[in-house]
Amino acid sequence: MTAPVATLIPFDVEAIRAEFPILGETVHGKPLAFLDTAASAQKPRTVIEAEKDLYEHYYANIHRGVYKFSQDATEAYENSRVAIARFINAAKPLECLFVRGATEGINLVAQTWGRANIKAGDEILLTEMEHHSNIVPWQILAEEKGAVVKAVPINDDGSLDMDAYRAMLGSGRVKLVGAAHISNSIGTQNPVKEMIRLAHDAGAVALIDGCQAAPHLKIDVQDLDADFYAFSAHKMYGPTGTGVIYGKERLLDAMPPWQGGGDMIKTVTFAKTTWNDLPYKFEAGTPNIAGGIAFKAAVDFIERIGHDAIHAHEADLLEYATRQLGSLNSVRLIGTAPEKGALVSFVMDMAHPHDIGTILDRQGIAVRAGHHCAQPVMDRFGIPGTVRASFGIYTTRDEIDRLVAGLNKVMDIFG
Structure with missing residues (x-):
């Protein structure tokens, strides 16, 4: 994804999140952080x-x-x-x-x-x-x-x-x-x-x-x-x-x-x-x-939100997530092309993607773990699968911070 585009459209992520009823749910007693939008996005009330x-x-x-x-x-x-x-x-x-x-x-x-x-x-x-x-x-x-x-x-x-x-x-x-x-x-x-x-x-x-x-x-x-x-x-x-x-x-x-x-x-x-x-x-x-x-x-x-506003918001999330995950020594990003969509895919050699996904779920964080119906990609990189965190119009930096905290917990358990 390219750099954020200047826009005159106001983007209020909290107001947008309020339009999605499911985002008020809790998982295992924790607020839901839904980072699996690439699999299927949540639905606003109008839909x-x-x-x-x-x-x-x-x-x-x-x-x-x-x-x-x-x-x-x-x-x-x-x-x-x-x-x-x-x-x-x-x-x-x-x-x-x-x-x-x-x-x-x-x-x-x-x-x-x-x-x-x-x-x-x-x-x-x-x-x-x-x-x-x-x-x-x-x-x-x-x-x-x-x-x-x-x-x-x-x-x-x-x-x-x-x-x-x-x-x-x-x-x-x-x-x-x-x-x-x-x-x-x-x-x-x-x-x-x-x-x-x-x-x-x-x-x-x-x-x-x-x-x-x-x-x-x-x-x-x-x-x-x-x-x-x-x-x-x-x-x-x-x-x-x-x-x-x-x-x-x-x-x-x-x-x-x-x-x-x-x-x-x-x-x-x-x-x-x-x-x-x-x-x-x-x-x-x-x-x-x-x-x-x-x-x-x-x-x-x-x-109604506007493509420029969406693009700028998601480009910021991608840059932030890439930087934050890149700072973790145990995390290896898979897919670092110059032009990218709003998702990060990664592995941790100490733990299987499914174990990582399970630990994150206990923290209320929903990610995808596996081959993502793209087995030839995994074969290309010599891995069984990845953990994928994917972002949408309602994703926040705070949710990415929670993801990083969850990965630190993975390191504590398997390290």
Whole structure:
């Protein structure tokens, strides 16, 4: 993450924290310090109320009913799509497909665009820092098609080896590049705009996993020129079970449906079925209506605070945490790339990450311990896993101080 950006937007972290009911909870008699936002962010009251309001006042299935509740729910759901399209600067709302989350979105692309375009001998180029959700779907496709999955290596500081990336694109066989905008395991922020440009120059399509970027950065899919961009609401202070896969209209138009069922059709006979228009061609069945509607509340919440203010706050937290943890002799940071998202990943040779996480939990501190669904990263650094502390809009320096105090307790126990 770059240096904090000057902003005119007032940022009152205590006022923001007051909007999150769960942050008033205690764990083992200690105030909760929630440092696992990269796994799933907590929810502000406006998001919680958006779901509750639907179920209490106007719930009905969408796109099907002529009665008022159905029309009201449909309008709210589609307004959410419009807000999300604006949030990422998609050219049209129809380029934003609702899915259960980024995992389903990536699988959708693999099983539709991939099945139609990947052939035997083609290469699918990923990075060594990908989440399993951006590895396994491509492996399944490659095995079916006789294609090859390759991974761009990462440097010792966790940054991507761009020279290797350029060289691997030069094979002439790469049909798709899949890359995380920000690594969930070590925080590296990849130069995705340049990566996409190079992929296009090589004749490849680019899919970006934006799960860790969408809550923290201003996303502009048109400026990036991304072909596909996946993200999940629950990482963005929104509900679980809903997300979006963005795709360029011309690509989505050419792709076959992935799932069959209600709402994704125009006509059905036993002789032939015809498909609905975008985006509905890819949205079979009753969706997560409440989640989709509450997704807009999460987008509105982020936009109300402002990307500049969020960036400045999280950049300060990252710098502070890196400095404080770096002062502990027993802590070794994993992932120190110059451009990083708001998380620190580390090991302590004296203790397994799960033991560290357990001791921290007794102090009321929630962190993630393990391989973070990124086993190839751990293999690259020769470790079984890391402890990851990840920050959000509600994180404070005091919580980082508590983390440091907890790690000192780990040293007392295992040292």
